[in-house]
Amino acid sequence: MQMTGRTWHIGIFGTFDVENYGDLLFPILAEAELTKRLGSVQLHRFSYNAKDQAEWPYAVTSVADLPELAEQLDGVLIGGGFIIRFDKVVAHGYFPPSPDIHHPTGYWLSPALIAQQHGIPVVWNAPGMHCNDIPEWSTPLLKLALEHSQCVRVRDEPTRESLGALSPNTDIQVLPDTAFNLPNLIDELHPSAAFAELRQTFGLDAPYIVIQSIHVVEPFLQLFEQHPEALAGYRLLVMPIGPVLGDHPMVVTARIPDAITLPFWPEPLLLAEILCHAQAIIGHSYHLSISALVFGVPVFSTADLSTGKYTALAEMGQMHALPPAEELTVHWFTSRLGKTRPSASLSAAKVALAAYWDRVAKIIAQGKTSTRSALNRFWQNLPTLLEHGDNQPSAPTAIAAPTLDFLNIELNARQRQIFLLTEQLALSEAKVTRLQASNSFRVTAPLRSLRRGFRKLRER
Structure with a gap:
């Protein structure tokens, strides 16, 4: 049932600024489901890089603008997709627009915390972490974000187990990927x-x-x-x-x-x-x-x-x-x-997703939350956490072995570069062939011969 009478401003966070089919689907699916339930919805799609609708399937806002825009949001969706991650190779050459934004948590973890600081309800929109490790430095922040979110849904059991071990008191459930809709x-x-x-x-x-x-x-x-x-x-x-x-x-x-x-x-x-x-x-x-x-x-x-x-x-x-x-x-x-x-x-997946979107709409319609005070207490405690961390003897950091996903991304990127260079070389060879076959090239042949002769005399 639609809730009419106003326009709801909802932020969704992920990698919607890259040419990857699955990532581009999430905002489209979310907008359709929330419009069906809330009525007028303006979806703000946040990623590292801004995109104009004239050149992209939809407009995308840079996360660099989030601090100024956060206050106007009525709700925040994190994900979906493989975005709960701490490794640096998200895609070849993909980095935040500013060194002040942490990579890669800048498009998923930081937005959740910023939303909670403003009392904005946060929903984890079935993201995954695909057996990705959680580094020790991030555990207080991630635990805080999970425990003060209104709905935490992930797309697979390994993700639920990892996040559940970090935050056992948070209700974390597996939800079918929203693309099943x-x-x-x-x-x-x-x-x-x-x-x-x-x-x-x-x-x-x-x-x-x-x-x-x-x-x-x-x-x-x-x-x-x-x-x-x-x-x-x-x-x-x-x-x-x-x-x-x-x-x-x-x-x-x-x-x-x-x-x-x-x-x-x-x-x-x-x-x-x-x-x-x-x-x-x-x-x-x-x-x-x-x-x-x-x-x-x-x-x-x-x-x-x-x-x-x-x-x-x-x-x-x-x-x-x-x-x-x-x-x-x-x-x-x-x-x-x-x-x-x-x-x-698939029938069970559709039923689960329908119930999920009903709940998300209800959470957003209920308005602001009381998470501000919890975030304030955390910032108050943050210097102690940092000082405690600095006083601990640090063990040598092992260099993690490259994951299969990392190797595949790098191999694909290198192959694509080879194909593009091959195409450019073929175009260049075609241009040279056309030039050599042209009348002007034949007419100027004697002049080029004379120039080569003068060059040899000068060298002698």
């Missing part, structure tokens, strides 16, 4: 005009398979090269899901030249609609998988479904983990192709 935003039976045009222009009126343009799909590329019959009757659409993480079409098109690519990166809901009408999805992305599963599209995933965030998808019938090399056969692949009814477990 995508069918509320896409009419599967009535395609949008943008998708209808795209389908006609790029030959997607025939059955097609989407493959994420990322290096870990290599086993499937080998299968298609050695057994092209595996794709008989299907078009192959190569789609970057996270360009900021290094996705690049040439990962696939260099091996399968007949694959379709698009000359632009689709906006989030159009990309979701492309996935909705596919006959299969191949890739690694978490939100690529969810976007397919909610529409009954089978997913061939290169992720480890037994750890972290992927555990939430492991039991869904259309989710197929990459098998050992000897088991990845044409029959194994083709026998699992084709869109079907979505998994029955």
Whole structure:
């Protein structure tokens, strides 16, 4: 039921300023659900870097402006996505706009504390930490933020266990990722005009398979090269899901030249609609998988479904983990192709999400909280905490081994740089070839010969 009569100003915090499909979805989903319940909602999307709606799917405000804007907010959502983290490699070259903003807590932890200082209700919008470690210096701040939030929901059990150990008295529950509500935003039976045009222009009126343009799909590329019959009757659409993480079409098109690519990166809901009408999805992305599963599209995933965030998808019938090399056969692949009814477990996810958004709307409608005094007491105690920390003997800090996510991000970024340099080199060679074939180049050939002769005489 809508609450009318005013406009609600709600802040949502995350990495909405990068080309990564899943991150761009969260504000769209939140705005739709809160508008349905609260009426007029103005969603303020906060990330490191400001974005203009003329060049981006929506306007984004820099977190550098939050101290001046916080007072006008009626509620704050933290996440979702993989944002409860302390490692420095969020994406290649991704850093805060000012050295005064801590990286990477500046777009999730600091905003929660600032909101609580202003008595603004804080909701953790099913973010995850994917087995990320919590450093000792951050524990008082994170514990404070959790204990004074009005609703803490995370997207997987490993995240709940880690945060629950830090703050045992906080009610922390696992909530399905908010992207499971995508069918509320896409009419599967009535395609949008943008998708209808795209389908006609790029030959997607025939059955097609989407493959994420990322290096870990290599086993499937080998299968298609050695057994092209595996794709008989299907078009192959190569789609970057996270360009900021290094996705690049040439990962696939260099091996399968007949694959379709698009000359632009689709906006989030159009990309979701492309996935909705596919006959299969191949890739690694978490939100690529969810976007397919909610529409009954089978997913061939290169992720480890037994750890972290992927555990939430492991039991869904259309989710197929990459098998050992000897088991990845044409029959194994083709026998699992084709869109079907979505998994029955999705119904429970939708019920849980509906109850969650009802609660979030109610929390925001109740207005300001009494968290200011708790924050004031913490700031009063902060010098003691800092002094106590300074007097403790510090153990040598071990250098953490690079995580698989870190290595994948770095590898993808390097591959993308290679592909871009290759494209630039090809353009340069084409320019040189055109120049050498031009009339002016031939007419001036004697002059260049004379110049070389004079240079040699001068050197002698």
